[in-house]
Amino acid sequence: MNWNEWREKARKLLNEGVAPAEAVWNDSPEFQFSVLERKPLEKPTIPKEFLEIGPLIAAARDPDRWDLLYRIVYRLNHESIHLLNVTVDNDVKRAMDLVKSVRKDIHKMHAFVRFKKIDIDGQETYIAWHKPEHLTIELGTPFFARRFGDKPWSIFSPDASAHWDLKELTFGPGMAEHEFTHQDEFDEVWKTYYKSIFNPARLNLKMMRQEMSPKYWSSMPETALIHELVRETPQRLQKMAAAPQVRAEVPAKLGLRDLKSLASNCTTCPWAKSSTQTVFGEGDSQARLMVVGEQPGSEEDLAGHAFIGPAGKVLADILNDLGIKREEIYITNAVKHFKWTPSDDGKARIHKKPSGGDMHACKPWLEAEIAAIRPKVIIALGVTAATSILGRLVKIGEERERNITNNALAENVIVSWHPSSILRAFNQEDRDQKIAELRSDLLRAFKLSAL
Ligand code: SF4
Known part of the structure; x- marks a missing residue:
């Protein structure tokens, strides 16, 4: 049924x-x-x-x-x-x-399905085998029709299969794993890609197993590399430590006005040239609560002010609702320049997520802002801000209810959702939940800052 x-x-x-x-x-x-x-x-x-x-x-x-x-x-x-x-x-x-x-x-299916190219009567076709935990083939595969609609493909699982013929998505019976034994050059492509994104500095085997459960490994060619990469980690870490990393040079003990003026001329990263201006933080220079976001978006880049675009409006609505005045707090970003890439038609600037290197380069500005203001509470919105402040990879869903008190930058650090994740929410239920959680985290941070 x-x-x-x-x-x-x-x-x-x-x-x-x-x-x-x-x-x-x-x-x-x-x-x-x-x-x-x-x-x-x-x-x-x-x-x-x-x-x-x-x-x-x-x-x-x-x-x-x-x-x-x-x-x-x-x-x-x-x-x-x-x-x-x-x-x-x-x-x-x-x-x-x-x-x-x-x-x-379904999310894991979208992340872990790996297609293999085969030839059927002279036509290039892509096939994949995946073992979902639930009966999710019908719900999860329309994503692939949207994403890879220009190629025919089939996805097989033990319970069911999905088939895209460039026009229609149909479903059929399942297939046991041992019946699915194709290997091709796509395996090599995935291995190369995985090797290039593997970051030894973030190696955490326990987390890796949680995120990418070994039960999916048999259909993921790149997992054959895991043992080799883990073995090489100490040498790769040494190499990374020896490599020069760019970092903004910021004089110590400057006030906010001087910092803002100096940062306006910072050209440490390539994004300084492709964006309009440095978007420095703004607000009360003695604020007890500091809000840190990711990086300016297109609108912020043009206007020179943080959090004034669509995500900024979400934040402003919540702050208004809570009776928190923007001018009583300090709002900034972990990275001060807009990093972007042109859209396919070249008409829009598409946001590009800051890398670890970008965070590292810009962190002296953030540290200098924090040192000048000395907020009692920092609330970091989104993974980039939280990672930059805490110096480790952070999962917002797992840590947002904590009050982190062992950080050198502020007495209290709280992490929460970035308002842009509310704009990208999966559905209304997800959106409502994230708004409620961000609202509650901001209120908690504000009350703590007032103690
Ligand atoms: S992102 Fe930060 S470090 Fe990089 S150029 Fe801009 S202000 Fe300087």
Whole structure:
């Protein structure tokens, strides 16, 4: 049974008023239910939120998912249409756990699928094998049709397969891993790419296993290199330490006005030439709370002020809502120049994420700003800001509720979402959650700074 078949059956049962305890669901298209008590409904209501999460729950590898879905849809109609907002409810909690797990599985599919090129009757075709944790082939593969729509491809998994013929995405039966044994030059391409992005300074085997679970390794050619790269790490680290790294030269103990003036002439990085100007921090020179973002965007680059573009508006709305005045705090970025690349048609400047080298180059300016202001609390928004302040790779979702008190730059460091991640949110639910979390982190930081 799939989500659409379940919907059809569930609608009939709801119309007839069959209670969840009566229905016995299983994966077969046939199912049984006994008649105990019925509360017929003329027109069942299915809220939009349920239709958004329903297909994700239906894709979970959980034998109870159909019962759970029916219990929720029945309760939405008989108890409260707002049931999904009751996050402490056991059914809602279980549903949200499954949604989270399925979304994560889809994300891993997008990250770990590796295509191999084969020739079928003279036509270049791409195939891949992937073993998802859940039944996510139908939900996860439309992404590849959008991303690689100009090539025919197939993705096989033990449960199902997806096939793109340049016009239509269709689904078929699965395939065992041992039946899928193609090897080609694409393996070499992936290996070269992986070798080029492997950073020995960030080697953390435990984290690597968490992020890229060994269960996916068999279909990822680059993982054959992991042992070799790990073995070479000490030599590569030595080489990196010996290589000269650019870093802005900033005189000690300058006030904000002098720092801003000096930074306006900084040309340490190539981005200084391709952007309009240095965008230095602004705000109260004695602020107890400092907000640090990533780097200026296109609008900030043109105007010369931090956080005034679309992400800045998200931040401004939250600050207004919390009653925090922008002029009472200090707002800056970890990197002070706009790094960008032209769009395909050459008409727009597309933001490029700052590298570790960019953060390293610009950190003296950030340290000098912090030394001049001496804020009690720094809130770092996004991975770049958090990594620059803490000097290590940071996962915002895992650390945002902490108050980090062992950092040399400020008594308290809090990390939270960058407002641009709210603009890029997966869906409304994700957006609302990130706004609520950023709001709560900013409020916590502000209250702590006032103590
Ligand atoms: S990004 Fe920072 S270090 Fe690089 S040129 Fe701009 S101000 Fe200087």
